Amino acid sequence: MTNQTLLIDDNAFLHMVYYLLETGNVILHQKMLDVTEGESQQVVDYLQEFYEREAQDYPHSSPKFDGKAALWAATMVYRTSQLYLFRDQKHEDIPTVLPEYEGELTPGAVLSADLCLRFVPSMMMHLKAMNSEDPILGVLENHMKSWHYSNIPRLNDIDGLEMKTWFLSDCLKQLYIDRIIEHKNERLANHSACKALVLSSLGIHQKSYWPTLMIN
Amino acid sequence: MERDASNGVEHLIAVPDSSLNELYELRHWPSLQFSQEAGRLWIKGLTLDQLHAIEVKTLTGLKVYEVNDPFLHERGHILPDIPKPRLKWRALESLLPVERPEYNFNYFGVEEELSIRLQRSTAGAPGSAHVVLLDHLEAYLSEAAAIRLKPLIWSIMGSKALLMGTPLLPIPGDVYWHNGALFLPEGYDLELPILRDEIRKKIAPDGNKHVFIHTDGRYWLASASGFTALSRSSFKRSFVNT
Numbered sequence: 001m002t003n004q005t006l007l008i009d010d011n012a013f014l015h016m017v018y019y020l021l022e023t024g025n026v027i028l029h030q031k032m033l034d035v036t037e038g039e040s041q042q043v044v045d046y047l048q049e050f051y052e053r054e055a056q057d058y059p060h061s062s063p064k065f066d067g068k069a070a071l072w073a074a075t076m077v078y079r080t081s082q083l084y085l086f087r088d089q090k091h092e093d094i095p096t097v098l099p100e101y102e103g104e105l106t107p108g109a110v111l112s113a114d115l116c117l118r119f120v121p122s123m124m125m126h127l128k129a130m131n132s133e134d135p136i137l138g139v140l141e142n143h144m145k146s147w148h149y150s151n152i153p154r155l156n157d158i159d160g161l162e163m164k165t166w167f168l169s170d171c172l173k174q175l176y177i178d179r180i181i182e183h184k185n186e187r188l189a190n191h192s193a194c195k196a197l198v199l200s201s202l203g204i205h206q207k208s209y210w211p212t213l214m215i216n
Numbered sequence: 217m218e219r220d221a222s223n224g225v226e227h228l229i230a231v232p233d234s235s236l237n238e239l240y241e242l243r244h245w246p247s248l249q250f251s252q253e254a255g256r257l258w259i260k261g262l263t264l265d266q267l268h269a270i271e272v273k274t275l276t277g278l279k280v281y282e283v284n285d286p287f288l289h290e291r292g293h294i295l296p297d298i299p300k301p302r303l304k305w306r307a308l309e310s311l312l313p314v315e316r317p318e319y320n321f322n323y324f325g326v327e328e329e330l331s332i333r334l335q336r337s338t339a340g341a342p343g344s345a346h347v348v349l350l351d352h353l354e355a356y357l358s359e360a361a362a363i364r365l366k367p368l369i370w371s372i373m374g375s376k377a378l379l380m381g382t383p384l385l386p387i388p389g390d391v392y393w394h395n396g397a398l399f400l401p402e403g404y405d406l407e408l409p410i411l412r413d414e415i416r417k418k419i420a421p422d423g424n425k426h427v428f429i430h431t432d433g434r435y436w437l438a439s440a441s442g443f444t445a446l447s448r449s450s451f452k453r454s455f456v457n458t
Contacts, residue, residue: 056448056449056452056453057447057448057449058448059358059359059360059361059362059448060358060359170359174359174361177361178361178362178363181361181362181363182362182363201361201363201364202361202363203364203386205383208382208383209363209364209383210363
């Protein structure tokens with residue numbers, strides 16, 4: 001980790017992502033900071049190392065790390081953290097600051113992006129508390145609709161969720177179900193694609209793992 | 217349930233404090249309550265049958281009262297005898313504690329031992345310890361739902377793993393339940409369950425060991441420290457260099 005610490009000092013992007021992943025705390029910045037390609041690469045390297053560490057706990061065989069998706073998600077979280085305090089962008093420009101992901105949402109991409117995206121639901125909660133009309137919220141909401149694995153804790157609207165291709169990966173399928181159970185998202189547990197999987201994960205001890213669950 | 221034949225009349229009995237020991241005869245009757253007041257012991261909750269039982273009738277200094285708020289009539293009296301005292305009720309068992317005598321180890325000769333014998337039993341709590349083959353555990357872990365691993369801790373014992381917690385995993389292995397002092401095979405209990413604390417004290421006087429009993433009465437110990445939360449990564453880390 002000493003190597004990492006040295007790098008962190010002069011790479012604000014890495015600094016922010018590192019503290020977010022290791023401690024769950026966000027470092028806020030007063031202005032938009034440019035990120036060089038080298039700095040981005042350091043972040044990707046760090047995320048890959050983190051992914052491989054975490055994948056030790058994944059069920060089945062974990063999909064390959066997707067650097068592009070991971071970097072996109074890290075950038076998104078980094079920029080969102082900057083927009084907390086300071087904004088010289090116009091409202092219309094927000095979508096360009098937080099652009100859509102260009103690429104396919106493969107299981108590898110979903111899990112790699114999740115390293116950072118999993119913090120977005122709570123970031124949105126804080127943004128909402130400051131200003132519930134903030135245009136960022138709509139943009140983030142839109143992104144999270146596609147990346148709903150990272151949004152399971154607050155996912156309410158389950159119509160039209162696309163998970164068929166994700167569930168082709170046994171690993172992501174089980175992780176998705178695990179997260180439903182962990183956050184006790186009852187509505188999602190009743191989704192036709194998840195219902196049977198949730199029940200088989202809980203097995204005969206459903207009452208002790210999730211006593212309040214009602215499956216229709 | 218027995219019908220209340222007393223026409224709803226509540227009875228209280230009172231005995232002087234000195235008759236306390238005689239009340240042990242009544243201890244096994246359920247739902248009796250007592251109160252202490254001015255040198256007398258009051259008891260309520262007796263059924264009509266119990267009121268006429270020999271155990272009650274022979275109490276020294278007994279007085280039987282019918283309650284007619286706010287007075288008490290002595291049984292058979294038409295006029296009230298005394299105002300009803302203000303009483304706080306408690307379960308009779310708490311007044312009359314029962315102590316189990318200390319197990320007298322000296323009673324046996326020096327060479328003699330306390331033998332452990334098990335018998336089949338349907339009593340017992342759900343299994344909370346599980347000895348499984350590492351191969352089975354590995355195969356199960358690779359696909360398991362996270363929620364199943366969460367309540368469990370584990371430790372390695374040679375080619376086997378010892379899992380502890382509830383609920384256990386649905387894999388083959390030896391399941392043990394905990395009777396408060398010892399881990400016993402599922403479906404078995406001590407022939408004399410009352411000896412569990414003495415057996416534990418004799419085998420492992422200090423608390424940092426778990427005691428497991430085989431069906432044939434032999435036992436083995438597992439150190440209570442050295443367990444770690446069960447997860448895929450902790451399993452993998454345990455075998456990195458083997």
